[in-house]
Amino acid sequence: MLTERAIENYILEKEPFYLPVGNEVELFTAAYQAKLPVMLKGPTGCGKTRFVEHMAWRLKRPLVTVACHEDLSATDLVGRYLLEGEETVWHDGPLTLAVKHGAMCYLDEVVEARKDTLVLIHPLTDDRRMLPVEKRRIVIEAPDEFQFVISYNPGYQSVLKDLKQSTRQRFVAIEFDYPPFETEVAIVAREGQVDEATARDLVTIGQKVRNLRGHGLEEGVSTRLLVYAAQLIRGGIAPVSACQVAIVNPITDDHDLQRSIQEIITTVM
Numbered sequence: 216m217l218t219e220r221a222i223e224n225y226i227l228e229k230e231p232f233y234l235p236v237g238n239e240v241e242l243f244t245a246a247y248q249a250k251l252p253v254m255l256k257g258p259t260g261c262g263k264t265r266f267v268e269h270m271a272w273r274l275k276r277p278l279v280t281v282a283c284h285e286d287l288s289a290t291d292l293v294g295r296y297l298l299e300g301e302e303t304v305w306h307d308g309p310l311t312l313a314v315k316h317g318a319m320c321y322l323d324e325v326v327e328a329r330k331d332t333l334v335l336i337h338p339l340t341d342d343r344r345m346l347p348v349e350k351r352r353i354v355i356e357a358p359d360e361f362q363f364v365i366s367y368n369p370g371y372q373s374v375l376k377d378l379k380q381s382t383r384q385r386f387v388a389i390e391f392d393y394p395p396f397e398t399e400v401a402i403v404a405r406e407g408q409v410d411e412a413t414a415r416d417l418v419t420i421g422q423k424v425r426n427l428r429g430h431g432l433e434e435g436v437s438t439r440l441l442v443y444a445a446q447l448i449r450g451g452i453a454p455v456s457a458c459q460v461a462i463v464n465p466i467t468d469d470h471d472l473q474r475s476i477q478e479i480i481t482t483v484m
């Protein structure tokens with residue numbers, strides 16, 4: 216059974232490093248104060264999750280994160296009765312836990328969740344701020360501190376996988392993208408523990424690779440992958456090999472594109 220102690224496990228003790236790119240910290244804080252749910256839109260690996268972690272720490276809220284997938288049911292979010300010996304015992308799901316304790320609840324890649332699961336969050340994300348727990352025939356009112364956050368990558372948008380207007384129009388949406396050059400250099404240097412010159416080279420590669428978007432490349436190289444490359448270099452791997460395994464191989468299987476990216480790497484490194 217999830218108890219008071221369980222929520223303590225979701226409290227962030229240390230400040231998660233986050234370098235703001237614009238006024239996202241102010242926007243998010245204002246949304247929190249106005250009790251508005253927030254949607255973070257942006258490509259993979261551009262800092263959305265790190266931002267939520269940072270904001271949870273700043274606002275002193277426990278952070279309950281759920282990675283959405285196509286089998287995610289309402290029961291998975293809200294909770295279920297489980298047989299324990301002779302008894303059936305209720306177990307709160309992550310959403311119920313977060314609502315009860317006025318935590319921050321972050322649904323990552325929300326577009327992956329089933330549409331009927333998403334309908335469940337509607338009463339929670341408008342001015343009712345309520346979570347119906349049907350199996351227990353109760354409704355839980357969210358305390359003022361409860362903050363609902365979802366992330367969404369518009370790049371993967373398709374007719375089948377898009378958020379319904381009735382869902383998306385319940386959120387204020389903050390747009391994210393890869394950080395500007397100097398900011399990304401600072402992030403890669405700090406997160407990858409490499410010197411500034413190496414970080415500069417990696418970000419230069421990143422920006423050039425991103426220009427291949429629309430030329431066969433679905434999505435540019437993420438800040439996350441640039442950090443991975445830096446970490447490998449830090450670990451003693453030669454820069455070109457590090458870029459091969461952290462940048463070239465993950466982002467595409469197309470040999471022509473791989474060659475184009477390799478050329479970018481060898482001209483910069």
Ligand SMILES: Nc1ncnc2c1ncn2[C@@H]1O[C@H](COP(=O)(O)OP(=O)(O)OP(=O)(O)O)[C@@H](O)[C@H]1O
Nearest residue numbers: 232233234259260261262263264265402406438439
């Ligand atoms: N502004 C930033 N400040 C500090 N670190 C950052 C920032 N942006 C990106 N990063 C780094 O990039 C990594 C990836 O970011 P994050 O996990 O937040 O991506 P994401 O946008 O949530 O991706 P996904 O949509 O795939 O979940 C982080 O672990 C961190 O190292």
